[in-house]
Amino acid sequence: MMTTWIELTPDELPIAAVYEWALDPSAGAVVLFSGTVRDHAEHRTGVRELVYEAYESEVTPRMSEIAAEMRRRWPSVCKAALLHRVGSLALTECSVVVAVSAPHRDAAFEAARFGIDTLKATVPIWKQEHHDGGTDWGLQSQPIAEVPRA
Numbered sequence: 086m087m088t089t090w091i092e093l094t095p096d097e098l099p100i101a102a103v104y105e106w107a108l109d110p111s112a113g114a115v116v117l118f119s120g121t122v123r124d125h126a127e128h129r130t131g132v133r134e135l136v137y138e139a140y141e142s143e144v145t146p147r148m149s150e151i152a153a154e155m156r157r158r159w160p161s162v163c164k165a166a167l168l169h170r171v172g173s174l175a176l177t178e179c180s181v182v183v184a185v186s187a188p189h190r191d192a193a194f195e196a197a198r199f200g201i202d203t204l205k206a207t208v209p210i211w212k213q214e215h216h217d218g219g220t221d222w223g224l225q226s227q228p229i230a231e232v233p234r235a
């Protein structure tokens with residue numbers, strides 16, 4: 086049985102399928118985070134589209150490393166999923182999904198929060214924002230960090 090789902094895709098993210106996959110007879114909690122495209126960004130209004138690009142050969146190893154670290158920090162995690170889209174996304178489309186199941190909610194919430202925060206800081210994926218003022222790369226860009234170890 087697959088206990089980790091890692092994916093980088095240009096296709097629509099299957100949010101309901103990720104939730105169903107995360108269900109486990111030993112898990113009393115499933116936490117699913119879905120990041121969606123919104124109509125504004127830091128100091129930018131009228132955002133109408135995001136375009137995501139990735140250093141594809143580095144994405145899967147980094148996301149796998151995040152899932153492994155989740156399991157080190159929260160050994161009770163049953164299933165962990167990290168999925169991200171690339172390409173052009175319109176308003177309200179889902180760009181990223183992190184799901185975690187565990188016997189108890191504390192571990193599921195904490196591991197999911199670690200998953201999305203660490204993905205954003207360590208996985209080489211960038212977004213270009215198309216907005217009222219033009220087209221620019223996201224202002225939250227930062228150097229790619231290593232996955233932190235507990």
